[in-house]
Amino acid sequence: MSDNLTLPAQQGPTGTSTETLLAVEGLTKHFPIYGGFPIKRKVGAVQAVDGVDLTVGVGESVGLVGESGCGKSTTGRLITRLLEPTAGKITYAGQDITHASRRQLAPVRSEIQMIFQDPYSSLNPRQTVGTIIKSPMEVNGIEPEGGREKKVRELLELVGLNPEHYNRFPHEFSGGQRQRIGVARALALSPKLIVADEPVSALDVSIQAQVVNLLQKVQEELGIAFLFIAHDLAIVRHFSQRVAVMYLGKVVEVGDRESIYNRPRHPYTHALLSAVPEVAVDDEGEQRERIRLAGDVPSPIAPPSGCRFRTRCWKAQDKCASEEPPLIQLSGNRGGHLTACHFPEEPTTEARDEDVVMDPALKALEDSAADEAPVTKD
Amino acid sequence: MTSPTKAEGSGPSVALDPELASTTEADKPKKLEGRSPGQLMWQRFKRDRTGMLCAGVVIFYFVIALSAPLLTALSGTNPYTLYGQDPTYADSPVLDDFGLPLGWFGGVSGDHWFGVEPQYGRDLFAMLMYGMRTSLFMALGVTVLLMLTGITIGLVGGYFGGRTDYWIGRVTDFFLAFPQQLFFIAFMPVVTAFFVDPQEETPTYFRAVAILIVLWLLGWMGMARLVRSTVLSLREREFVEAAKVSGASPWRIVRKEILPNVVSPILVQFTYQLPSTILTIAFLSFAGVGFVEPTPDWGRLFASGAKYAEQDPAFMFFPGVAMVIFILCFNLLGDSVRDAFDPKSGR
Ligand SMILES: Nc1ncnc2c1ncn2[C@@H]1O[C@H](COP(=O)(O)OP(=O)(O)OP(=O)(O)O)[C@@H](O)[C@H]1O
Ligand code: SF4
Ligand SMILES: [Mg+2]
Numbered sequence: 020m021s022d023n024l025t026l027p028a029q030q031g032p033t034g035t036s037t038e039t040l041l042a043v044e045g046l047t048k049h050f051p052i053y054g055g056f057p058i059k060r061k062v063g064a065v066q067a068v069d070g071v072d073l074t075v076g077v078g079e080s081v082g083l084v085g086e087s088g089c090g091k092s093t094t095g096r097l098i099t100r101l102l103e104p105t106a107g108k109i110t111y112a113g114q115d116i117t118h119a120s121r122r123q124l125a126p127v128r129s130e131i132q133m134i135f136q137d138p139y140s141s142l143n144p145r146q147t148v149g150t151i152i153k154s155p156m157e158v159n160g161i162e163p164e165g166g167r168e169k170k171v172r173e174l175l176e177l178v179g180l181n182p183e184h185y186n187r188f189p190h191e192f193s194g195g196q197r198q199r200i201g202v203a204r205a206l207a208l209s210p211k212l213i214v215a216d217e218p219v220s221a222l223d224v225s226i227q228a229q230v231v232n233l234l235q236k237v238q239e240e241l242g243i244a245f246l247f248i249a250h251d252l253a254i255v256r257h258f259s260q261r262v263a264v265m266y267l268g269k270v271v272e273v274g275d276r277e278s279i280y281n282r283p284r285h286p287y288t289h290a291l292l293s294a295v296p297e298v299a300v301d302d303e304g305e306q307r308e309r310i311r312l313a314g315d316v317p318s319p320i321a322p323p324s325g326c327r328f329r330t331r332c333w334k335a336q337d338k339c340a341s342e343e344p345p346l347i348q349l350s351g352n353r354g355g356h357l358t359a360c361h362f363p364e365e366p367t368t369e370a371r372d373e374d375v376v377m378d379p380a381l382k383a384l385e386d387s388a389a390d391e392a393p394v395t396k397d
Numbered sequence: 398m399t400s401p402t403k404a405e406g407s408g409p410s411v412a413l414d415p416e417l418a419s420t421t422e423a424d425k426p427k428k429l430e431g432r433s434p435g436q437l438m439w440q441r442f443k444r445d446r447t448g449m450l451c452a453g454v455v456i457f458y459f460v461i462a463l464s465a466p467l468l469t470a471l472s473g474t475n476p477y478t479l480y481g482q483d484p485t486y487a488d489s490p491v492l493d494d495f496g497l498p499l500g501w502f503g504g505v506s507g508d509h510w511f512g513v514e515p516q517y518g519r520d521l522f523a524m525l526m527y528g529m530r531t532s533l534f535m536a537l538g539v540t541v542l543l544m545l546t547g548i549t550i551g552l553v554g555g556y557f558g559g560r561t562d563y564w565i566g567r568v569t570d571f572f573l574a575f576p577q578q579l580f581f582i583a584f585m586p587v588v589t590a591f592f593v594d595p596q597e598e599t600p601t602y603f604r605a606v607a608i609l610i611v612l613w614l615l616g617w618m619g620m621a622r623l624v625r626s627t628v629l630s631l632r633e634r635e636f637v638e639a640a641k642v643s644g645a646s647p648w649r650i651v652r653k654e655i656l657p658n659v660v661s662p663i664l665v666q667f668t669y670q671l672p673s674t675i676l677t678i679a680f681l682s683f684a685g686v687g688f689v690e691p692t693p694d695w696g697r698l699f700a701s702g703a704k705y706a707e708q709d710p711a712f713m714f715f716p717g718v719a720m721v722i723f724i725l726c727f728n729l730l731g732d733s734v735r736d737a738f739d740p741k742s743g744r
Contacts, residue, residue, distance in 0.1 A: 068601055121646070128642075129643070133642045141634075145658055188434065
């Protein structure tokens, strides 16, 4: 039922995306768990991704945000077809690639590329930078004008590395430089879509901005669509035109940047936004709400019934346990801003009367601190 | 599509980039030619005195073994002539009436540099040179064969995983369950009898083939396991996924991405495997199921040495010392190679 409601409305009115490049419907990945003795059999499944709907327009950059372990990487790997989906449908440029084999995929393979999280394991230590960037071209039989080596040097220059680094080995580079090499490799095939799986989270904070800027430059100059995966909203903010928030294998809220950052409706988005550190800096500006969640993300092996966020939600009611909220456009939201919540929050991020502090320990600490101030009694 | 013109000019912008500035500065003098992990390993290895010395010794042994015919031409002896019994050499007796070598230290003389064998009077120097040749090249053959087998099986199991890996693992376990030494002894006659009519004399080349087959069949498992576990961890690395995303075939991934990364463990394993194979071959001959009379063989020299130990202990000296030095150096070399590959491990 949610399908009808969500899909037509999914396309964000960001102006940049005119036609859909990638459409993902009900994407599901369950990793089986085997156990038992002496005969191993399937005893359960990690529901890493469970019915994700997502679209990426041509040249559009979409952020995918969520806590660690909520299935972001799995989603990215499913889209790049590194993993086989359990269910759902992936459509790339009108072509169903959900279960395409390596050979069937060949024509679009070069158009969907990936940038990896760990710059230390994403480059083969035994190959030179030149070989690393060149090999996608070799695989796909691409002969650029002036030869592959020339193209590699151009790419190195494009990502801000010295073209003379051609014959160097990855161990001679820093993390940020390695990530640039990874970007150059992804660009070698002139892709139309790049899935960037937390491309900067392994980097030093000072270098994160440089790499994000590089990606932004690449995105704008070359018109490549990006699915930018990150675990907090801060990095995605400047990069993405649209943002999808994931929680425990599901997209809980999706919308244009403006809506997500300034008019969020889902409690979890509120919590994520409240965790963005830059809020604390502009003290004299408008006071923003403060939300501290308690506990960990529940196990994806046995996710909560109904709304998956209900175990940590301050607005949870009985309905949340029994009925799964559909991803729909709430009244008052802009087109393309979809939320999956029965009792959505107000579309504002301003400070509320009372902070939401779910962590009992933190709450006790703050209460005692408040008590101690007027200690004049006795 | 890519537009290098739009990219910031490489000169000043590179220097501005703090993370780039350091490396470009540091590498100014020696041209921008990166050093591969292999070259770095070689440099570390060259700094290791013990390793270099042992490598020298090991190479020396192989050269000696290769040039056995030359060396025996120099000494003017050969491993087959019975200098004690052959009437041609009656004018220069090498054995006394009891069949023991005449002269000092097992009959060491200008003619017989390492002395002679009791009873027959064969020249020990020639026997040792030729014996080393037999052993070293047999061992080299066996080691190369079982390494190749192990690498192939390990690669297949490790890369494809799942059911393939499961069954390969069970077969490996099955072969590992054999008590090796016992089976060498028990299998050698069986393999020989299988191909050669017991009535006839077994040709020497066939004994060599039989040794090769038996050692090969019972020896590939260690290598397979090592390669499998290395590949298993490599397979999960993101550069393999990157290759998959670019559309590379499994064959290309194994060849270009995985194989170059298992070279170091393979090389280290090789330097440990070869000496142990030499010992195993020697053991086979010693136990009487390897090479037999009159084929000169290192292991057989020990068997004879044990026989003569009471009357002529000197006979054991030269083959024994040669073996101890060789095995010791080869193992030290193995340690050095390992340290050079992975400076953090060991010590
Ligand atoms: N190959 C696998 N087999 C079994 N479970 C897996 C596998 N890969 C991922 N998972 C599980 O799927 C869930 C989602 O993992 P995923 O890597 O997609 O999370 P993530 O959102 O990318 O987290 P992070 O921010 O830490 O990278 C996790 O619970 C993880 O344990
Ligand atoms: S549906 Fe209920 S539990 Fe889920 S986020 Fe909304 S209010 Fe909270
Ligand atoms: Mg991840």
